[in-house]
Amino acid sequence: MCRRVPRAEYGRVTETIVGLHMSLLETLVLLGAVALVVARWFPSAARPRVTIAAGAVFVLSAIVLSVVGIRWQLLPVLAGSAVALPFALSPLLRRRTGWPTWRARWWLALPGSVACVGLIATGPVAAWAFPVPVFPEPSGRFAVGTRVVQWTDPRRPETFTADPHDRRTVVVQLWYPAQKSPTGAQRAEYLGRTEHEAQTVSDALARAVGLPGFLLDGIPRAHTHAVFNAPVAGRGGRFPVVLFSPGSGGVRTQNTAWAEELASQGYLVAALNHPYDSAAVVLTDGRTIHTKSASTGNRDKDNKLAADWTAVRAADLGFVLTQLNRLGRGEIASPLTGRLDTGRVAATGHSMGGAAALQAARQDHRIDAVIDLDGYPHGRASPSLHQPTLALTQAITPATDPQYIPRLTKALELNTATGYRLTIPGAAHLTFMDGPLYLPPVPSIVGSLGRTQSTRVVAATTLAFLDTTLRHKPGDLPSTLSTYGDLSVYHPSDSR
CATH class of the missing domain: 3.40.50.1820 (Alpha/Beta hydrolase fold, catalytic domain)
Structure with missing residues (x-):
């Protein structure tokens, strides 16, 4: 015979995902890429330092990743950075060579920045959707x-x-x-x-x-x-x-x-x-x-x-x-x-x-x-x-x-x-x-x-x-x- 047992409160838990499911190197590449894009919107005095620092972090991390292996989730991050990099570095190079600098007006630059950030953002979303699995710590005494x-x-x-x-x-x-x-x-x-x-x-x-x-x-x-x-x-x-x-x-x-x-x-x-x-x-x-x-x-x-x-x-x-x-x-x-x-x-x-x-x-x-x-x-x-x-x-x-x-x-x-x-x-x-x-x-x-x-x-x-x-x-x-x-x-x- 079958006996039905009333269901108790089992406490459905809404899980909070902590982190981006990305390694430290991948996170550095992501942060460097974002910084390259938004550097254009920093005050003019801080803009060169932010651009140089972001570029250095991005390039060095990307080089190391290319050696240890790049996951496909990082490809949109690299693509967004590749689009933004020339626009971020061009004013610095022009200033050093003495050429006149030119910056697009904000209403022209904004759509490009948004597009680059959107492309870069698909990287952590993809890493979250298809992560390297992290196994829960066994709870027993052995x-x-x-x-x-x-x-x-x-x-x-x-x-x-x-x-x-x-x-x-x-x-x-x-x-x-x-x-x-x-x-x-x-x-x-x-x-x-x-x-x-x-x-x-x-x-x-x-x-x-x-x-x-x-x-x-x-x-x-x-x-x-x-x-x-x-x-x-x-x-x-x-x-x-x-x-x-x-x-x-x-x-x-x-x-x-x-x-x-x-x-x-x-x-x-x-x-x-x-x-x-x-x-x-x-x-x-x-x-x-x-x-x-x-x-x-x-x-x-x-x-x-x-x-x-x-x-x-x-x-x-x-x-x-x-x-x-x-x-x-x-x-x-x-x-x-x-x-x-x-x-x-x-x-x-x-x-x-x-x-x-x-x-x-x-x-x-x-x-x-x-x-x-x-x-x-x-x-x-x-x-x-x-x-x-x-x-x-x-x-x-x-x-x-x-x-x-x-x-x-x-x-x-x-x-x-x-x-x-x-x-x-x-x-x-x-x-x-x-x-x-x-x-x-x-x-x-x-x-x-x-x-x-x-x-x-x-x-x-x-x-x-x-x-x-x-x-x-x-x-x-x-x-x-x-x-x-x-x-x-x-x-x-x-x-x-």
Whole structure:
């Protein structure tokens, strides 16, 4: 049966963006450019000094930026400066050479100045819309380490290739509680082990959504809070395991902010790349596997394909859990040997990854809990789930697939354990990943919760669920969840 829980005041926060999402050098270029334009309007005594100082700051900063790399967001700033520079320097040069100086009347100069300032202003606006993502500081007591492993399942053929000898290979990134690293330790790249891998994945993600790669050039520049191969924390006992499958075309790092928060709280997060489904998977031998999954435009065919891909992903999750079991026992050499608690496991995923988590839980009773982050339940609805399940969904609108909530509700109603469906007002589909940190803050794309509030809400709700189901911490879980949105609780029927 289902019980509706009244929504409490969840305090929708209007986020204030502090700063321009620009580096110090970029900010200096911006300020120098603006000063070059407005210098014309300073008193005549101050005008030469302002022009020389602004020009020096602008030119020197631009030279340094040209060496370290200029983002596309700075191009309108440079263009506006290029237009203004001759008009700013011409009176100075004429004065030095003794030529008569000439200044346009204010009503002629004003439109040009306004046009230049407007062009320059598009730079910080573009930097705000497409920033280098800044990841929220994990709030737990542990520092965070990360490492990447690649495993091949000798018993499963690769169904996406024609080679009968090809076996299914997955790339997995682990986030875990770590010892505190020395000050200045290099933080992990966001999208890959190396800068080259990060750029490769960024380009593939841009192509997957039909965007030119340069629009997302801030993503491969980002660094997270985790440190690659950091020593495992010496305290904290054994870590419960959280498996994660990304959305269709998504990559293992797409929920890094969430994974780092869980790891800082004492969990081991294992996020998968699904070759031929993820936008790009870079293997240890240097090969890059691009996605082969694509919509046909036919609903029935696409539903069948989605069910097939979901089944492959579910099998990937089960295989990774087997490998983590072996790693925990020492059959696979790792600093994490002896530190994993594979008797406490949650399967989680976003979008199609959420559907995969549901299917993996149906098939694998080693899984103790399930989290579906706005995932349509593709594939079979049987057998029934037997694990506590949390489904987070975006705000339901007339544009929402009319079959989504009924299918999700059916899965939760047939569960022999308690299920929760939490609909978060202001959330969109990409709210449940890192997208709000680097995509334009358009509500229909990333929701209206704000860049950092989105990650906080997803982390807070899922942590409360994991702490209750895997760690059996006391507390009123429905009350906690209902503070973030509209909660429905599905209790197992007495007749089952």
